[in-house]
Amino acid sequence: MTIEPPAPGEPRRPHGPRDAGDAWVVAPDGQRYWGRFGAAGLLACDPGRGILLQHRVSWSHHGGTWALPGGARHQGESALDAALRESTEEAGVPPASLRPRFMSVLDLGIWSYATLMADVEQPFDPVISDQESVELAWVAPENVDGLPLHPAFAEAWQRLRPLLGIRPALVVDAANLVGTVPDGWWKDRAAAAERILEALAGRGPAGMPADLLGLPEDLWYPEITVVLEGRARTARDTSGLEIIRAEGSGDDAVVEAVRRLAAEGRTVSVATSDRALAETCRALGAHVAGAGELRTVLEP
Known part of the structure; x- marks a missing residue:
């Protein structure tokens, strides 16, 4: 598969037509957020193995850090569908193995990020299925803070972790x-x-x-x-x-x-x-x- 070089800081995408959602949203202060229609990610929790994290490839935004599988939403796509699609594309997550538990939404007005937390009801092994990951791993919740986390996920994790017990x-x-x-x-x-x-x-x-x-x-x-x-x-x-x-x-x-x-x-x-x-x-x-x-x- 031919890969086109990304713009600085932009996720690398396969060559060919891009979805309309694959674009940056620029805030008045110059801060950029990936996903014209917002973005969504999956917090999959396996009771025996922990949560599924993605080690991001070096050329990606905040490359080398750990975060959740996720990405830009398509136009008209629900946050739940986007989180499941992106996690399937990036980590081979089978949606039928999950049961959604909650959705947490960071809404900045001009852009939003939705985190779908779902319980793993049928264990599966994640698979690196695109070029945005160098590693996928199940990590016990108590060990997550010890990893170099994507700044946005590090902030969100402090809010999300206490909810895992509900x-x-x-x-x-x-x-x-x-x-x-x-x-x-x-x-x-x-x-x-x-x-x-x-x-x-x-x-x-x-x-x-x-x-x-x-x-x-x-x-x-x-x-x-x-x-x-x-x-x-x-x-x-x-x-x-x-x-x-x-x-x-x-x-x-x-x-x-x-x-x-x-x-x-x-x-x-x-x-x-x-x-x-x-x-x-x-x-x-x-x-x-x-x-x-x-x-x-x-x-x-």
């Missing part, structure tokens, strides 16, 4: 959520519940806003548990969700789910507008958001 879970009181919209749910409670389940599953790639979950940063991808009760229990299963079909009280099932998830070390949020249930869940350490708040997030 494993979010959202418990949804479906009966309460269904009742927030007068869409005829009382005529067919199972169908109304299915609409909620589909909306929750469909929200997956977009994530949930941090304030809904009572968490820091920008977006989170919680594991979602939905409690169905009464006639709604016959709603069809929906992929990507844990569905609890309460034999008795739905409120009791929500409380039991909160206890179980908290015991597993999850940071639990509950979506309900039932005052008594909300008070009980808060007493168990869960964050509570109103059903209407979640409904607003799920609106198209």
